[in-house]
Amino acid sequence: MQTDQHIEEPSPTPGGDKGAAQGGEGQSPHRVPARLPANSQAAVAQRMNDVPERPVPGVSYAVSQQPIRPAGWRTRRHIKRKNLRQTIKTINRSDRVGTQALLPLAISLFSVFVVVVLIFVTITGFINATHQKFGDKITTLTDILPHDSTRIYDSKGKLIFQAMDQGRQTSVPLDKISPHMAHAEIAIEDQYFYKNPGYDITGITRAAIENLTTKKVVSGGSTITQQLIKNAIVGNQATVLRKLQEIILAPDVSRYYTKEQILEMYMNTTYYGERSYGVEEAAFSYFGLNGTPTQTAASQLDIAQSAMLAGIPSSPIARDPLLHPKAALNRMQEVLQQMYLQGYITAKERSTAIAEAQEPTFFKPGIKQNGQATHFANYTLRELANTLHVKVADLSRAGLVVKTSLDLDLQNKVLQVAKKHIAEMARAHNMSNAAVVVLDHHTGAIRTLVGNIDPENPRYGAFDVAxxxxxxxxxxxxxxxxxxxxxxxxxxxxxxxxxxxxxxxxxxxxxxxxxxxxxxxxxxxxxxxxxxxxxxxxxxxxxxxxxxxxxxxxxxxxxxxxxxxxxxxxxxxxxxxxxxxxxxxxxxxxxxxxxxxxxHAIETVQDQTGKMIFQFKPKGVRVxxxxxxxxxxxxxxxxxxxxxxxxxxxxxxxxxxxxxxxxxxxxxxxxxxxxxxxxxxxxxxxxxxxxxxxxxxxxxxxxxxxxxxxxxxxxxxxxxxxxxxxxxxxxxxxxxxxxxxxxxxxxxxxxxxxxxxxxxxxx
Missing domain, CATH: 3.40.710.10 (DD-peptidase/beta-lactamase superfamily)
Structure with a gap:
């Protein structure tokens, strides 16, 4: 409340209100404005307008002052900031130098990493692709191996024909192959055959060094298992990829087949030159050894003969003993030396074998005679192709063993009778040829079929008149x-x-x-x-x-x-x-x-394992x-x-x-x-x-x-x-x-x- 007269209100002091009241008793009274209770709402509202005045700049209040920072702090701050700037420069300079030096190293390391990853991915992919491509062939290896040459026998078990247009092969069990032959092959081709997993890193490394040193391929380093894979599965292309495929597949073959099975498959399908595949045919081709119902030709091989044959597969033409006897003898001596070093033979046996190989009668080349009952054999092949619903050309390496109705002894005798009579009639009666057929009419079996009395005649001998x-x-x-x-x-x-x-x-x-x-x-x-x-x-x-x-x-x-x-x-x-x-x-x-x-000419047909494929059963028709x-x-x-x-x-x-x-x-x-x-x-x-x-x-x-x-x-x-x-x-x-x-x-x-x-x- 305002009045016309300004009344100065004293500053409050402790107890001021009381003193003022007391000291005013002898003075003229003056009016004091009424005060609201401190806790009233009106007093609170009145105090809301009490805003303190801003302090006047530059004015010092009479209060005690404590220094905010200690003395010399600005100097220390300057020195610190100077040192910091210097440190930052040093770090930046180091970063620039480090970046320039380490960046190429980092790039190189990264590149190496990428290359390693790519190589790993490539190798993994190649391994998977190899398994995917050839995996099934491993489990069916015995089926996809080259089959034996088809052979035709007469009714008494005499061989009258063996297909030779695609080479000759006759498989025999491992226990019917001379142990000397097995030892010779292992000694020269794969001395750790029974220990390695199918490949030999030491042998591959040694072969690579030899090839690099001579700047030509002088050694393959392949194990017997790898060679089997090459011959039967991946092919014989001279490439690094093929070699890698061999190494990848070799452990699988070694796990799936015993060492004896692998060795048997290898020795029955390896090429020994002279159109001979397998040890059995090679024994005949070079040494004239013939198999019998109780003894195979391969079982008759001695140390010298085995060593000679074992040296051929690495180079069947260059080391063919009938074509290049000196090269074959040198290789044979290498085989004998390895057999001696590995304990298969004694020094005396080695010397004896070398002396035997130098004898003029060491080689006795066998000659397959397919001229017996030529026309009957051809008739049999046509009948066989018709029976099995295949082409005659597909029978050469079909691995078939055919027993026929032919009596070869009778056939040969009848042929001589026909030749004799034609010779007697030729001049006076102009008769030059004859054909004869003998049938067992109870079964229809052809016992004799002479299609021409002169099968070797270049003009007409091949024609079967019968x-x-x-x-x-x-x-x-x-x-x-x-x-x-x-x-x-x-x-x-x-x-x-x-x-x-x-x-x-x-x-x-x-x-x-x-x-x-x-x-x-x-x-x-x-x-x-x-x-x-x-x-x-x-x-x-x-x-x-x-x-x-x-x-x-x-x-x-x-x-x-x-x-x-x-x-x-x-x-x-x-x-x-x-x-x-x-x-x-x-x-x-x-x-x-x-x-x-x-x-009919065919009595039975078996595969090379002895499984019966066809057996003739007489069936007559009343006409x-x-x-x-x-x-x-x-x-x-x-x-x-x-x-x-x-x-x-x-x-x-x-x-x-x-x-x-x-x-x-x-x-x-x-x-x-x-x-x-x-x-x-x-x-x-x-x-x-x-x-x-x-x-x-x-x-x-x-x-x-x-x-x-x-x-x-x-x-x-x-x-x-x-x-x-x-x-x-x-x-x-x-x-x-x-x-x-x-x-x-x-x-x-x-x-x-x-x-x-x-x-x-x-x-």
């Missing part, structure tokens, strides 16, 4: 027409007029007038007599009666699979060209009672009634009926003495047989077909160029070969007779035009 040549069968085709007629119920005793005949041909062809071989007519004759004496006119009449289609069907169902020419009425005289093997197979159907057994087969057999074995044409001691009669002795009444034991001859137009082809109770034999004789022979028939040309072949095949077999007639046939006498006959009839 299974590949088409030749006209002449009258040997007639029994198929007669069989068709007999199957229709015609009796061999019925008669036919053998007289002039003209047949009108279809399709604009000129008429056909057949003639008999002797150019005569024989009047009324029985079918038996006509067939046995091979009369042509009755045969044509019979074909007209049975029809061409039915007669051709009979021939085909019996075994004549293919032919060349046009089937018509002339085919009864042999105008169709057929294979000798097919004709023989068809005749074997007669011999087997009307049951056709397809001819003729047994009555028909019996009647044909009965007619063709009737020697008395054919005396008119052939004589009583022709080559169709299987007497055991000579022809002269037979005509002199001393034929000896006569083996029962059924036979038929055939001669084509212009004497181009001679045939003799026939069978006994055991075998069916077919013989063709003629010329390779199909030129005519001179005045020779089947009984004179092919007949003697057939006669001698049959006796050879039957040697040791008992003299059996053909089975008797079926119960559905009866022998009875009937009167026919011109003749009364007694013969077989259906009941």
């Amino acid at each position: 299974s590949q040549g088409y030749r006209q069968p002449g009258s040997s085709f007639k029994p198929f027409i007669y069989a068709t007629a007999f199957d229709q119920g015609i009796s061999p005793g019925e008669t036919v007029m053998d007289g002039p005949l003209t047949v009108n041909m279809c399709c604009g062809l000129p008429s056909y007038t057949p003639a008999n071989y002797d150019l005569k007519f024989h009047g009324w004759v029985s079918w038996r007599y006509a067939l046995q004496n091979s009369f042509n006119i009755p045969a044509v009449k019979l074909l007209m009666r049975t029809t061409v289609d039915k007669a051709l069907h009979t021939a085909q169902s019996m075994g004549v699979k293919t032919y060349q020419g046009t089937p018509n009425y002339t085919m009864v005289l042999g105008s169709l060209s057929i294979h000798l093997l097919d004709n023989t197979a068809a005749y074997s159907t007669f011999a087997n009672g009307g049951i056709r057994m397809a001819p 003729l009634r047994k009555e028909t087969a019996f009647m044909i057999t009965d007619v063709l074995s009737d020697n008395n009926s054919r005396i008119y044409e052939f004589g009583k001691c022709s080559s169709l009669v299987l007497y055991s003495t000579t022809m002269n002795q037979c005509y002199a009444g001393k034929p000896g034991p006569i083996r029962v047989s059924a036979a038929k001859t055939g001669t084509s137009n212009d004497f181009r082809d001679n045939w003799t077909m026939g069978f006994t109770t055991d075998f069916t034999v077919g013989v063709w004789a003629g010329n390779n160029n199909n030129t005519p022979m001179v005045n020779v028939t089947g009984v004179d040309g092919a007949g003697p070969i057939w006669h001698d072949t049959m006796l050879l095949a039957e040697r040791g077999h008992p003299l059996n007779v053909f089975p008797g007639p079926p119960p559905t046939l009866i022998m009875k006498t009937e009167t026919y035009p011109g003749k009364t006959t007694t013969d077989w009839h259906f009941k």
